[in-house]
């Protein structure tokens with residue numbers, strides 16, 4: 001059919017394009033009319049916030065890259081030149097460095113939201129799995145970004161983390177050599193990390209587009225965890241959710257700005273203002289705060305290979321989460337027992353994070369071990385078993401009913 | 417709004433972790449009231465100028481400040497001609513000239529502060545094997561920042577407390593990790609004569625040079641905070657407007 005499609009837009013140029021490439025129809029459909037459950041709360045804004053943070057990171061990163069030199073003899077000084085001499089270079093760098101932390105805060109809240117309201121359950125498994133992959137790629141990106149200023153923590157963090165791979169039998173050492181581009185962390189390592197750090201955010205962008213595509217197939221979950229039954233249960237995305245998310249974004253940016261302008265180095269480590277020195281090991285090598293729970297798991301296991309497997313396993317586990325949770329009820333609102341364990345898991349994460357920042361010895365090591373055990377126990381034992389034993393509370397008939405009448409009317413629910 | 421509160425609370429908790437990362441390394445520091453701390457705090461320029469005098473007359477014999485261009489001092493009130501005169505007092509290497517030779521010329525404000533030693537080995541050789549670190553970023557490179565520097569400079573004890581066995585050439589310091597430091601107790605009462613008549617006690621000198629080192633580590637500190645106040649005020653107003661319009665819009669739903 002060599003005939004352009006008919007489109008409905010007033011602007012003739014938009015119409016002309018749209019009848020040949022229907023991106024405007026697509027956007028209109030996905031972001032104007034897209035039906036959102038009317039009862040979503042502010043926790044649903046963190047996906048949008050994470051998306052905006054990704055854009056902020058790409059934009060600031062691009063301009064930093066224009067001034068940065070990825071040679072070991074220049075990297076540290078080039079970052080200082082950005083801080084001192086480039087117009088608003090200090091602003092770019094502090095936004096980028098604190099932005100990474102804020103990005104992780106947004107994504108951690110986003111993930112725990114999913115855990116609490118059961119957003120990973122059918123039919124949203126692929127959406128969730130894409131999320132976990134995004135999380136993994138984000139961690140890789142952030143790790144390599146932290147190496148670029150070539151300070152003491154950059155160098156020693158890179159040394160410790162890349163060395164982990166050597167724990168794997170046979171393939172371990174070749175992998176490490178490949179990561180290093182030689183036989184120690186050195187100039188080739190820095191160069192390839194820079195190249196990858198530039199590339200991965202665009203991979204993330206692609207993954208986020210897939211993530212949103214999957215989301216728009218089944219629609220957003222909501223605090224009640226039941227599907228909308230019709231238009232009375234939803235609102236059009238625009239303007240209702242755009243305004244609501246917009247407000248949340250601004251509040252998030254206030255916190256972000258407080259860090260950038262008033263305590264820009266709070267989340268960093270002072271040692272990274274000392275140029276990298278392969279001959280001097282810092283007293284404590286600690287990763288960035290957002291890796292601390294995983295670092296605690298790594299060090300909790302007395303065996304190196306075991307520690308590496310536990311660390312990667314703790315994230316890989318999330319990939320099969322939709323099948324570990326045997327309960328049909330999504331939202332914690334209706335799972336009185338699981339709800340308690342959800343909060344214990346959240347506290348466990350914080351405890352692990354704290355233990356990860358402490359030297360791995362004495363009582364902190366013991367705490368890290370208990371925390372690690374509990375983490376796996378939660379996902380591998382509690383979740384599958386609870387789904388079978390727990391008696392959920394009665395679910396409301398529909399979202400609008402629950403919203404308008406306070407959720408009092410509900411039909412009794414059989415043991416799920 | 418409850419969800420928003422939960423979110424903010426969890427963010428605050430997560431950030432506590434960042435603090436925890438540093439808590440493990442705490443030493444007891446002699447904390448000072450810095451005019452540049454807090455949201456509206458700015459660098460005390462007079463103090464920073466005195467601090468520069470201390471750096472120039474005392475510390476620069478051993479410590480470099482290689483990342484800092486001389487013109488940076490405009491930020492603490494040096495005028496153009498003062499900067500030119502100051503820079504001209506330094507000799508910097510330039511070249512090669514037409515004959516292919518390197519030569520020395522008087523410094524310019526765009527030059528960085530010249531280093532006292534040609535390389536690290538020379539610096540060590542002159543200091544009993546200890547390397548005096550570059551001071552450009554020292555205020556950001558130590559846990560405790562300017563409070564650490566102040567406590568370090570005022571924390572020497574001579575003779576060392578009973579029972580401490582100092583290694584040859586080492587000095588006792590209360591806050592330095594391990595307490596044995598290769599730097600001598602360098603600040604003396606009236607070790608410098610301040611042009612503005614301020615009495616040069618050891619505490620005064622330490623405080624001034626710590627202020628100066630904070631400034632060189634973060635030359636845009638004042639500009640950053642001033643911009644921050646404006647940005648946050650703007651965002652607060654915007655948040656208010658967004659919230660009001662969101663409320664108005666959602667109230668039409670039944």
Ligand code: HEM
Nearest residue numbers: 044046047048050051114119128131132134135208220221
């Ligand atoms: C670059 C990072 C990410 C971005 C930009 C992003 C973006 C989004 C957006 C815009 C939404 C729709 C709004 C919302 O429901 O919050 C969403 C939904 C969702 N995301 Fe993400 N996401 C990211 C990472 C993750 C991760 C790491 C996970 C989990 C491992 C995840 C799991 C989910 C789930 C399950 C939903 C559907 C939630 C529901 O409808 O209840 N996302 N994401």
